[in-house]
Amino acid sequence: MSTRIVVIGTGYLGATHAACMADLGHEVLGVDVDPSKLAKLEAGEVPFWEPGLPEVLTRNIEAGRLRFTASYAEAAEFGDVFFLAVGTPQRKGEFAADVTYVDSVIENLAPLISGPAVIFGKSTVPVGTAARLGARARELSPAGDQLEVAWNPEFLREGHAVQDTLHPDRLVLGVDRDRLGRAEDVAREVYATLLGEGIPFLVTDLATAELVKTSANAFLATKISFINAISEVCEAAGADVTVLADAIGHDDRIGRKFLNAGIGFGGGCLPKDIRAFMARAGELGADQALTFLREVDTINMRRRTAMVDVVREQVGTLLGARVAVLGCAFKPDSDDVRDSPALNVAGQLQLQGAGVSVFDPKAMDNSRTLFPTLGYSASTLEACRGADVVLVLTEWREFRDLVPADLDGVVREKRIVDGRNCLDPELWRNAGWTYRGLGRP
Incomplete structure (x- = not known):
């Protein structure tokens, strides 16, 4: 059954959600205040x-199921199902989340809604936000209690966002228990195709739905920082963290996913979300509950400094050393450089006197915007030409597939530092290279 859906915010989350909802057969209107972003999307450009999103976007624009606007008035007239998908960045100078954009949507949209409607929040927000927004929306809207705010958090992995939207491992819906209305029924209509696949659908209160998302991110961040802390012990003891992770990962209570030691996590979600979670717990008087996340954050940031120390140890002095950096996105299959450990390491090396040459298959433009003073190369070989040391900092397939013969005649010194433990140490050592992994002998 087709529903007329409005998705507000056409960034990473919103553009993906809008295109995928249209792919499920719904009529979708995407809303954004950025005209250049809208022009690109209307032309079928992401x-x-x-991966895979341009095809879904183009297919649904051409089918007439998906279009875009900057007008809230048009959006309010078009739909009665609204998805709120704007950003919640870290507040400047604080740990807390900035919910300005979320508040702005309610302030602009709610007064224009005159009939029964549901606003589903998808953005990651501090617990308590949904209830506050619901009260404000009812206050502003001519529809009053017929305008509902529910929370339907996203669990997208960059690089797999289309798959995670169309075939998620679970759907979570938080509803206002004090005024049960149509939200659950509407969600079941919107996601009928997914529910037909047997995807678990968990209906809960608003606060639990908000906490599901932040708790999932906090757990993943903790798991990554745990293995990186163990990696530091392995370094001191001469043990191999990758074999250790394989061994403990076979325990199904632990699992192998996210037990990859290296230079740590980054991106637009985990770092700012665990900080916002700590800040919100403090506001609620439960600050002691999440003090461990401060250490998780500290371990993560320490990995970047440790990487710089490893490079210095390899070349003797960073002053005048030529360093090739392979990868600047925070993870492979993404062009996102927000809080990227790779880019942070590259910047630190340059500040300490190294000549840095960076290459990434997709994130070059975003990196140049953020770090314009770094040296950028057009290919892996160009980045490695004359290098005293090669660093693999994002585990793109083309870097994982490198063999020593690719670089033998290109570099000045045969040294490689594997910041993601994604290469075969023996392959490189047997070819006469100095190989250095993190947490490996």
Whole structure:
């Protein structure tokens, strides 16, 4: 059954959700205040790199199921199902999340809604936000209590966002228990195709739905920082963290996913979300509950400094050393450089006197915008030409597939530092290279 859906915010989350909802057969209107972003999307161009999304976007624009606007009035007239998908960045100078954009949507949209409607929040927000927004929306809207705010958090992995939207491992819906209305029924209509696949559908209260998302991110961040802390012990003891992770990962209570030691996590979600979670717990008087996340964050940031120390140890002095950096996106299959450990390491090396040459298959433009003073190359070989040391900092397939013969005649010194433990140490050592992994002997 087709529903007329409005998706507000056409960034990474919103553009993906809008295109995928249209792919499920719904009529979708995307809303954004950025005219250049809208122009790109209307032309079938995705303003960021996400595998498979351009095809879904183009297919649904051409089918007439998906279009875009900057007008809230048009959006309010078009739909009675609204998805709120704007950003919640970290507040400047604080740990807390900035919910300005979320508040702005309610302030602009709610007064224009005159009939029964549901606003589904998808953005990651501090617990308590949904209830506050619901009260404000009812206050502003001519529809009053017939305008509902529910929360339907996203669990997208960059690089797999289309798959995660169309075939998620679970759907979570938080509803206002004090005024049960149509939200659950509407969600079941919107997601009928997914529910037909047997995807688990968990209906809960608003606060639990908000906490599901932040808790999932906090757990993943903790798991990554745990293995990186163990990696530091392995370094001191001469043990191999990758074999250790394989061994403990066979325990199904632990699992192998996210037990990859290296230079740590980054991106637009995990770092700012665990900080916002700590800040919100403090506001609620539960600050002691999440003090461990401060250490998780500290371990993660320490990995970047440790990487710089490893490079210095390899070349003797960073002053005048030529360093090739392979990868600047925070993870492969993405052009996102927000809080990227790779880019942070590259910047630190340059500040300490190294000549840095960076290459990434997709994130070069975003990197130049953020770090314009770094040296950028057009290919892996160009980045490695004359290098005293090669660093693999994002585990793109083309870097994982490198063999020593690719670089033998290109570099000045045969040294490689594997910041993601994604290469075969023996292959490189047997070819006469100095190989250095993190947490490996």
